[in-house]
Amino acid sequence: MMIFPVFNLGPRDAVLLIAISVMLVLTVVFHWSAWELLFAAVAVIVAFVAGGMKPNKKNVLAFLKNSSDSGKTR
Secondary structure, three states: OOOEOOOOEOHHHHHHHHHHHHHHHHHHHHOOOHHHHHHHHHHHHHHHHHHOOOOOOOOOOHHHHHHHHOOOOO
């Protein structure tokens, strides 16, 4: 479902735009510097991108199982 069909934005993009606009309002109201706005925007964008990443299918803890089996005698 597209919220803004003219701009081809989906719901995730709309949430990102709302978060950025809230930070812009906070910058104006609380007199943040441009650096503070930039750092906050980068943090939100990094969280946005990380939230969209798919988990890795590899078994990350497999090496623990293999290392514990190496001490056993067969």
